[in-house]
């Protein structure tokens with residue numbers, strides 16, 4: 611899976627795009643030179659205009675990243691895209707990406723991007739690509755098995771066993787929907803008691819709003835207004851923590867408890883060598899909170915005297931884009 615097999619094309623510079631519900635992150639990566647990031651750019655994901663507007667913005671952000679890198683777009687050997695929703699790389703389509711605005715049906719994202727970029731475009735699942743990147747070149751590169759946990763708006767999961775991604779029948783890794791409390795809190799998926807219902811940023815925001823309606827005090831929404839945002843982004847949670855906001859602390863501690871139970875249960879089942887914690891909140895809150903998650907896992911681990919390594923994602927916000935570039939390089943060298 612790694613490069614250096616002697617079959618590299620002359621050009622070894624690839625583009626990677628991580629498409630999220632909030633942000634589009636693009637990077638230009640030299641896969642011949644230790645995965646060096648030559649340029650990167652991020653922008654908000656358009657909330658209007660549907661898939662066409664989103665694809666157009668993705669192409670723009672990649673072009674800006676190429677400008678940043680001083681690389682002409684026609685020098686890219688390929689571009690890889692990590693997307694939420696149902697990704698079909700054979701067809702080039704992304705279907706029903708619920709957390710992208712107006713993206714309900716199927717859209718040929720490859721066709722739209724190839725038209726703009728004039729280079730081969732490969733598609734993958736966003737969480738799978740971010741997990742692959744941490745496995746190949748990030749925090750878990752010395753291990754053969756990995757559980758990736760992406761703590762953000764939702765809680766995504768990626769599984770690598772015996773150096774190979776495990777996708778089950780196509781949808782494995784939905785760690786956010788591990789049940790941590792039977793008949794527990796309502797989850798965005800419509801079920802109850804999922805880990806994500808306590809730990810997902812979306813659920814945490816809903817819980818905060820309900821507590822405010824019930825009369826509890828918090829600076830969370832003041833900071834949101836100060837920052838001219840319309841939702842409680844990871845940065846807002848971080849700022850509220852820095853101001854010792856009691857509600858933010860309580861909701862984050864609750865999230866950590868849920869993550870501890872859910873991730874430990876997955877570890878009991880799979881026994882991976884490493885757990886890597888990434889995602890918007892994971893990256894923002896950093897090592898200190900990853901240590902808290904590790905501590906919250908311990909009481910739930912069946913084999914509690916030999917826990918796996920629990921590590922902060924090393925590639926930060928660029929993990930998904932790195933995964934895209936790695937995918938494009940794999941495709942080009944296949």
Ligand SMILES: [Zn+2]
Pocket residue numbers: 786787797798799800801802804806807
């Ligand atoms: Zn759920």
